[in-house]
Each structure stands twice: as structure tokens, then as C-alpha cells.
Amino acid sequence: MTHEDMHPYMIECAAEAARVARGVPAARLADPTHCPDWDVRALVNHWVLYTSYGLEHRARRTQLPEELTARDFTADADWAEVYAAQLDRAVALWADPAVWEGEVDLGMAKMPAAELASMIIKEMAVHGWDVATATGQEYRVSEGAARLVHDVVETHGALYRQYDGFADPVPVPEDAPVFDRALAASGRDPRLGTGALRSD
Numbered sequence: 001m002t003h004e005d006m007h008p009y010m011i012e013c014a015a016e017a018a019r020v021a022r023g024v025p026a027a028r029l030a031d032p033t034h035c036p037d038w039d040v041r042a043l044v045n046h047w048v049l050y051t052s053y054g055l056e057h058r059a060r061r062t063q064l065p066e067e068l069t070a071r072d073f074t075a076d077a078d079w080a081e082v083y084a085a086q087l088d089r090a091v092a093l094w095a096d097p098a099v100w101e102g103e104v105d106l107g108m109a110k111m112p113a114a115e116l117a118s119m120i121i122k123e124m125a126v127h128g129w130d131v132a133t134a135t136g137q138e139y140r141v142s143e144g145a146a147r148l149v150h151d152v153v154e155t156h157g158a159l160y161r162q163y164d165g166f167a168d169p170v171p172v173p174e175d176a177p178v179f180d181r182a183l184a185a186s187g188r189d190p191r192l193g194t195g196a197l198r199s200d
Helices: 003-022 040-060 079-093 113-134 143-162 178-185
Strands: 103-105 110-112 138-142 194-198
Touching: 003 040, 003 079, 003 113, 003 138, 003 143, 040 079, 040 113, 103 113, 110 113, 113 138, 113 143, 113 178, 138 143, 143 178
Parallel strands: 138 194
Antiparallel strands: 103 110
8 A cells, every 4th residue: 555545544543543542531541451461551651652652753763762661641631632632743744755665763673664654553543442442432443444454463463473462363253344353363352342434
């Protein structure tokens, strides 16, 4: 897929991430999640770090500062609004076609920028579903974005499992919705959450 194909899905998934973040009650930050050893606070901090600040630094070809990797974003009462604004800044950088070209240095390896961008869109969506599920919210995604996420999960599943990012696939019917199949392929049980495909 080209950047013209993917950037609208980045915009969509960022907007849905911001919506879900705004729906996280402060009282539920200590609740458990279906992600082993992570409560809602830990899950949200990972999600915020890599899908907004990480997205910006990948566009700029800079490393994430240590200060950000150690920060508890949820310690600020307005963290969801700050996250939404940071998402907007990061997504705007990826509107430049040149940002999608070349490679991004990840430290131990390099990756084509477009491929990395698709993986961050997957992170927005899959962790957006994780957060929504843990806090009793619905997660909404378009058919096109769901297919992109499914493709990324199928392409990079072995890599994610190597680093314990995915559990073993969960069986689902072959005619299950494409986003359910993406979640299942990433080791998540789509029956835990409430997902909906958007028609727009």
C-alpha cells in the first residue's frame, strides 16, 4: 500500500484512539487487563508512548528520549487531551509523502518507513481495542483499516511473538469479521470486547 492508501487509516485510527482515551475513567487505571502483567495504566502508557510520541520521532528519524520512556502519562489529569493533541502533531508529520520514503533506524535494525508506519497504525488499533475492552468501551474501525491491521498482524506475527508482543492465535470462524480475525491472529479473543465496523 502507498502512503496515499495508509495515511487516511492512520488519521482514522488516531482519531479512534483519542476517542477511546477520553473514555478511560481515572478510577479504572488500576484495573486489570487481558494483557498479562499490565493494568490499564501500564497499557495506556505503552499505547500513548509508541503511537503518538513514537510516531512523531519515527517521522523525524530521532530516538525517543529516555524521559518519555519512563514517564507516567496518566499522572496528569488531562492526559487524554494531551495524547489527542500529540497524535494530531504526529499524524500531521506523516502527511508529507517524503516521510514515508527511505528507512527508519530502530537502533538494532533499520526498517522501511512505510512498513514501520503500518505497524504503528496496527498498534493504534489493537491497543485501542485493548484499552476499550478493559474499560467497557466499544472500539470502532472501518473495513479498510481493519484489513490493513489484519495484513500487518499476518505479516509480522512471528516477529511480535518472538518478543512476546503476541500470544498464540485464537481460533475464530473463517467468516468472522476481518478485525476479529486480526485480533485473533494477534492472540486476542475478540469475544472479550465490543467491536464495530464503520461504514464510512
